Amino acid sequence: xxxxxxxxxxxxxxxxxxxxxxxxxxxxxxxxxxxxxxxxxxxxxxxxxxxxxxxxxxxxxxxxxxxxxxxxxxxxxxxxxxxxxxxxxxxxxxxxxxxxxxxxxxxxxxxxxxxxxxxxxxxxxxxxxxxxxxxxxxxxxxxxxx
Numbered sequence: 001x002x003x004x005x006x007x008x009x010x011x012x013x014x015x016x017x018x019x020x021x022x023x024x025x026x027x028x029x030x031x032x033x034x035x036x037x038x039x040x041x042x043x044x045x046x047x048x049x050x051x052x053x054x055x056x057x058x059x060x061x062x063x064x065x066x067x068x069x070x071x072x073x074x075x076x077x078x079x080x081x082x083x084x085x086x087x088x089x090x091x092x093x094x095x096x097x098x099x100x101x102x103x104x105x106x107x108x109x110x111x112x113x114x115x116x117x118x119x120x121x122x123x124x125x126x127x128x129x130x131x132x133x134x135x136x137x138x139x140x141x142x143x144x145x146x
Contacts, residue, residue, distance in 0.1 A: 005135040006082045006145055007040035010100060013075045024071035030063060033095050033109055036081045044133040055117060056124050058091065062112040069099075069106045076100040080145065082137040089115050089123040094139060 011032065019025035041047070041058075051057050071077060078098045085092040095109040117124040 001045055001133070003133060003135050004040065004043050005137055006080055006141065007036060007043060008078060008080050009036050009039065011077050011079065013071055013073055013077065015073060017071075018073055022073065026065070026067070029065055029067075029097070029107060029109065032079055032097075033063070033081070033093075033111060036079050036095070037093055037111065040081050046130065046133055052118070054127075055119055056115055057118055058113040059116050060111055061090070061114045063109065064111075065107060065109040067107050069104060071097070071099075071106055077106065080141065082141065083134045084110075084139050085136055086126060086131060086134055089125055091115070091126070091134075094137075094141075096141070 009032075013024060017024045017028050038048070076099070078100050080096045080098075082094055083091055084094045091113045093111045093113065095107075095111075096105065097107040097109075098105055115124045115126055115130075116122065
């Protein structure tokens with residue numbers, strides 16, 4: 001299996017994403033972060049069914065989001081996600097949200113995940129099989145990942 005180090009998804013911003021102030025509400029950022037992380041994991045061989053079969057799952061320990069510019073109706077955004085660090089029982093995942101039309105950075109984010117044994121609820125050590133499916137890319141992507 002080939003490891004996909006960076007997963008990228010495009011989203012068109014229609015009216016369903018807008019709040020009272022006619023910009024994208026911050027709750028969508030968290031939603032998108034969850035979705036792209038789940039998709040990236042599945043593409044690297046770890047979908048929900050595999051985690052359940054192994055009796056483990058990732059749980060959020062911390063989200064950090066830095067908003068640089070508003071996302072507006074009609075924008076197409078590009079969301080990149082990658083694993084910057086994975087060790088012991090935790091994984092740190094980075095996110096970058098850019099506007100497609102001009103490449104302007106709209107937001108950066110990070111999630112610290114904890115791997116948990118689903119039966120005991122206690123931390124579970126990351127197996128070599130799981131570790132092998134993700135490439136640690138560091139906090140910032142190289143220039144060729146624009």
